[in-house]
Amino acid sequence: MAQVNEHFLKLKAGYLFPEIGRRVTAFAQANPAAKIIRLGIGDVTEPLPPAIVAAMHEAVDELARRESFKGYGPEQGYGFLREAIALNDFASRGVEVSADEIFISDGSKCDTGNILDIFGNSNRIAVADPVYPVYVDTNVMAGHTGPVDEFGRYGGLVYLPGTEGNQFVPDLPSEPVDLIYLCYPNNPTGTVASKETLKRWVEYARKNDSIILFDAAYEAFISDPSIPHSIYEIEGAREVAIEFRSFSKSIGFTGVRCALTVVPKQLTAKTSGGERISLHQLWSRRQSTKFNGASYVVQKGAAAAYSPEGKAQMRALIDFYMTNARLLREGLEALGIRVFGGVNAPYVWLKTPNNLSSWDFFDLLLSKANLVGTPGSGFGAAGEGYFRLSAFNSRANVEEALVRFKQVVKS
Numbered sequence: 001m002a003q004v005n006e007h008f009l010k011l012k013a014g015y016l017f018p019e020i021g022r023r024v025t026a027f028a029q030a031n032p033a034a035k036i037i038r039l040g041i042g043d044v045t046e047p048l049p050p051a052i053v054a055a056m057h058e059a060v061d062e063l064a065r066r067e068s069f070k071g072y073g074p075e076q077g078y079g080f081l082r083e084a085i086a087l088n089d090f091a092s093r094g095v096e097v098s099a100d101e102i103f104i105s106d107g108s109k110c111d112t113g114n115i116l117d118i119f120g121n122s123n124r125i126a127v128a129d130p131v132y133p134v135y136v137d138t139n140v141m142a143g144h145t146g147p148v149d150e151f152g153r154y155g156g157l158v159y160l161p162g163t164e165g166n167q168f169v170p171d172l173p174s175e176p177v178d179l180i181y182l183c184y185p186n187n188p189t190g191t192v193a194s195k196e197t198l199k200r201w202v203e204y205a206r207k208n209d210s211i212i213l214f215d216a217a218y219e220a221f222i223s224d225p226s227i228p229h230s231i232y233e234i235e236g237a238r239e240v241a242i243e244f245r246s247f248s249k250s251i252g253f254t255g256v257r258c259a260l261t262v263v264p265k266q267l268t269a270k271t272s273g274g275e276r277i278s279l280h281q282l283w284s285r286r287q288s289t290k291f292n293g294a295s296y297v298v299q300k301g302a303a304a305a306y307s308p309e310g311k312a313q314m315r316a317l318i319d320f321y322m323t324n325a326r327l328l329r330e331g332l333e334a335l336g337i338r339v340f341g342g343v344n345a346p347y348v349w350l351k352t353p354n355n356l357s358s359w360d361f362f363d364l365l366l367s368k369a370n371l372v373g374t375p376g377s378g379f380g381a382a383g384e385g386y387f388r389l390s391a392f393n394s395r396a397n398v399e400e401a402l403v404r405f406k407q408v409v410k411s
């Protein structure tokens with residue numbers, strides 16, 4: 001008899017985005033004339049930068065000719081892309097990451113989930129609360145947790161609450177943990193970690209022999225020069241951290257798919273017998289067994305982001321979204337709403353007015369203003385009473401959304 005992985009059955013029913021979709025569809029069916037504006041899901045809206053489109057066209061043409069046709073590429077990614085990343089994303093900031101420590105993939109969502117393949121099953125795992133749900137759900141699927149409680153918390157995970165008191169940057173765990181997920185700039189709160197904060201985490205990891213899984217999907221959105229873009233800007237991080245980056249948000253690749261994971265050569269973890277094993281070697285083995293590389297066309301497109309035109313166009317794209325973020329932030333603040341994030345990240349995190357619950361505010365915005373956002377409680381128990389807005393939208397939608405916000409909040 002074939003059996004299922006019963007850990008899947010522990011997953012909370014009604015995952016956040018399907019539940020949002022259900023409520024929006026029901027409202028739209030009942031109110032067909034309503035012009036709904038979605039400020040919810042973190043997906044980009046603007047077309048690809050032209051330098052990247054041109055590079056991808058050229059790559060397709062190469063594949064169309066016998067002389068330049070390519071089949072399977074290297075599982076870890078093409079050298080031209082890995083070298084461009086090492087030079088432009090790391091060396092240019094004085095960070096030591098070599099091209100062969102960079103693994104190209106088809107997404108950070110899969111990488112942050114797949115990385116669990118190389119870790120054992122008895123690690124104590126810490127996540128922030130609120131949190132990007134992928135970190136939690138992939139651990140549930142892997143059998144690293146107990147059942148879920150009424151607040152949506154899984155037994156066995158160490159939750160590190162982000163609150164207004166700590167500006168949504170959680171404090172160090174009070175108990176020893178082995179794996180720590182950090183995401184900065186943060187989704188969902190839009191907040192960032194200072195160099196001092198990251199230093200404390202690296203020190204903690206070194207002292208406790210833990211590994212930091214650092215998700216830097218939004219590093220390109222940082223404008224404050226004092227904020228680190230990479231965990232490896234912190235001394236000693238190469239021995240304790242894996243970093244994930246993605247082209248999804250920076251150059252609009254959510255549908256094209258390309259990302260990278262950095263696993264430094266000296267990074268190790270222990271066997272139960274105490275022997276130190278290279279995580280770089282394990283990840284390399286894992287990828288070459290279960291993955292056949294991102295497509296050539298896509299990697300050519302990603303590499304074009306590092307050409308002078310590509311860089312300028314990427315900058316303009318990010319500036320466009322960050323102007324949306326600023327407009328949302330300033331517009332909501334002017335209405336007396338408490339707002340976080342939106343300065344170095346394309347998300348604005350707000351305290352719901354009148355202490356409404358996250359879902360009550362969702363329903364109010366949808367019914368009264370035909371606006372869709374994301375309830376903070378969907379990202380964890382500590383997100384209750386908060387709400388996430390995404391800056392990924394057209395300017396016209398952002399401006400119209402602010403007009404409607406005003407009508408709801410003032411009434």
Ligand SMILES: *Cc1c(COP(=O)(O)O)cnc(C)c1O
Nearest residue numbers: 107108109132187217246248259
């Ligand atoms: C969007 C996002 C990613 C990127 O995922 P991809 O699979 O590369 O599209 C990674 N982490 C977080 C927190 C994100 O919001």
